[in-house]
């Protein structure tokens with residue numbers, strides 16, 4: 266069985282972060298592992314507190330996994346502060362990571378800063394050059410590039426700028442624009458578009474975490490980057506279509522819908 270690691274923050278309500286990542290890995294038939302960078306107190310209405318894990322313990326978690334287990338892909342999510350970013354980069358450098366997806370998580374949909382603004386430079390300097398695929402949403406691409414993004418042409422310019430920060434591929438996600446949900450992939454030469462109809466629901470908590478984990482899952486299965494994103498886009502579209510309300514705010518996507526349906530459970 267393929268093994269996949271998420272390095273990310275914990276979301277107590279289970280819709281985003283480590284919890285969404287592990288559900289996505291399971292739904293793809295992979296063995297999921299986790300290195301926790303921060304613990305958030307979070308629900309469908311907001312984020313109410315964050316405790317960062319020490320750099321020493323993050324390093325030990327990464328070493329514990331890699332010293333024992335062959336890892337087929339890694340996804341990095343919430344990294345919170347500069348020390349966390351540095352220790353992840355320094356520690357991963359000692360291990361061969363073939364398939365690294367970096368989701369540059371910055372601000373939650375509820376407006377909480379999951380990346381301290383002063384840590385942006387470290388994320389750009391240390392993590393982007395290690396990434397096979399980096400997956401900014403529109404607000405993240407705006408912060409990384411310093412430009413305003415209003416349409417697909419702006420997404421293209423942002424993708425080119427981010428590509429020059431040295432990841433292998435850039436996927437700018439279009440979930441925050443209006444109309445069709447269009448994501449744009451750039452490999453330094455060509456642009457490729459991934460379209461889906463916009464689903465009208467408020468339950469989109471954890472969509473970015475889920476998409477990046479699905480991409481990493483497909484890379485672990487030896488798919489090409491273009492195929493991995495195509496599969497992940499199909500996965501997130503069904504997961505959003507089948508999303509549901511569990512609290513008073515923004516509910517989670519549904520990770521096991523296809524599996525439950527096949528098993529006749531729903």
Ligand SMILES: Nc1ncnc2c1ncn2[C@@H]1O[C@H](COP(=O)(O)OP(=O)(O)O)[C@@H](O)[C@H]1O
Nearest residue numbers: 402438439440441446447462463464472473476
């Ligand atoms: N309402 C929606 N309908 C269909 N797809 C969506 C919708 N919102 C987001 N997506 C898709 O979900 C994925 C995550 O995108 P996005 O919401 O932009 O990221 P994030 O969760 O990081 O803000 C992308 O593939 C995007 O196109």
Ligand SMILES: Cc1ncc(COP(=O)(O)OP(=O)(O)O)c(N)n1
Nearest residue numbers: 274281282373374470471472473474
């Ligand atoms: C612990 C944790 N990590 C990441 C996020 C952000 O997840 P995302 O998929 O971008 O979803 P929203 O916060 O935008 O709903 C998070 N909330 N918590």
